[in-house]
Amino acid sequence: MVIAVIGAGMIGAAAARHLAQAGHGVVLIGPPEPQDKATHPGVFASHYDEGRITRALDPWPFWSRASQASIARYHQIEADSGLRFFHQTGTVMAGAENSPYIMSLRAVQQQGNLPCEVLQGPDLAARFPFFRFDPGTLALHETQGAGHINPRVLVRAQMRIAEQAGARILPDTVLGIEETSTGLRIRTDQGDVPANQALVAAGGFANMILPEPLPLTVYARTVVLLELDAAEAARLAAMPSLIWLEPDGNDPYLLPPILYPDGRVYLKMGGDTVDVILRDTQDIKDWFRSGGNPAVGRMLADQVSARMPGLRVASSHVQPCITTFTPRNVPALERVGPRLSVAVGGCGRGAKCSDELGRLGAELALGRSLPEWAQQDALPA
Known part of the structure; x- marks a missing residue:
């Protein structure tokens, strides 16, 4: 089985790593950071930066739990990739x-x-x-x-480990997804990519790809x-x-x-x-x-x-x-079709816990259910 992860940002790269290290066939699709953003005609990502705050504390249990799980894996990701991205300066x-x-x-x-x-x-x-x-x-x-x-280095680290584990990485822009008699056809600006399952982790650009738009x-x-x-x-x-x-x-x-x-x-x-x-x-x-x-x-x-x-x-x-x-103030982590899942919507909190959000997205792509804590909202009482 080949799982296409669409979006080579923080959540998508994490999902590709989790899937590849578990032995699944993975193709991660997403263009690199543009050299000149002012004239770039294509899509963008939100990890084009050097600093995002990380911490386990959060007013909402969902975000705290996802952050704790991600933070616990930072050092292993650094060790496996040879890239340092975490700076333990503390957070107030x-x-x-x-x-x-x-x-x-x-x-x-x-x-x-x-x-x-x-x-x-x-x-x-x-x-x-x-x-x-x-x-x-x-x-x-x-x-x-x-x-x-x-975040830039974390994405590179996730992609390096995924590739070492056998994932194929395509620097293409996805234009759409079509269901075929045998699976999915991922249409890109460089041609079609066949897959059995797809996980869309394309952030604010997700609705450009999905057959039916999400309420983002x-x-x-x-x-x-x-x-x-x-x-x-x-x-x-x-x-x-x-x-x-x-x-x-x-x-x-x-x-x-x-x-x-x-x-x-x-x-x-x-x-x-x-x-x-x-x-x-x-x-x-x-x-x-x-x-x-x-x-x-x-x-x-x-x-x-x-x-x-x-x-x-x-x-x-x-x-x-x-x-x-998203309306629930937590990511859209769900199956939206027999062969299609989504992991979208960081809600301003997604960077620090992107590894866990990617892992949850990978679970969905494998047809598994999410734990109860991952289905909680983060809304005022």
Whole structure:
């Protein structure tokens, strides 16, 4: 049996690894990162970056469970691939002490017995002197298995292991899927690929491929990269990743100093609250080519300045990305036909737990049922 995994991003590459290492025939189909995004006419992916926050703590049990499973495999993936992508700098999740999201976070932490340091008031200020926290803030500091991952390198690691285990990798763009008398025909820009089963893990581009569209909402998002000189990067060397849980459910985030491919060190700030919905494939492509929203970048930079008084920034620029949401605020992990499954919709939380989401997608492609915990929603009560 040949299983086609469509989408060579974080979830798709993980699914291909799990299937190939289990001895199944796998073809992973998806184009590489474009050299010039501004003129690229094809599809894009959301892992074109150097930093994504990772942690086991989350207000929702589904995301915490999926994250724990993925984090537990990071070191083995690094060892098997020879590529390092995980940086254990720690993660702080903070917010107003009695806010619903902090209370949910504490409940998940206590139910899962997740090790972390709980800080408030003077102890919190002393522990992280480079951050300014409002009075009444409660923070959970996770040190083990938390910090940030390099999504580009993680995808390369997953693909390297999958290929070593026998997977075939095609750098093609999938145009559609057709059922035949014997299986599936995967139509690509380079020709047809036969398969017995297919798993679509194409993120915001999934509905471009699927015979029947999923109820996905794709948002245009902007992040800002704040360049630091060598002295400022050294001053912030002990900085953890930070997520601030707002009472309204927004969760702006800030990553510690990270070296980027241009040779410069940046802080990355995200948490764009300007909800611009991308209605179709052309909208998504246009957004990636646009370079992002400078006004949102300025708003995010102002938030960093308020959170980190005295921060010295040498320069800044914005980058576009997308988040793909489902109505249940968890990925669409389901069979949508006798030969077709989907693993789509990171809901702004998918990077850190992409290995487990890929594993669950692989289980679906093999015709297996998901565990009960993986069928939970992540919606406010």
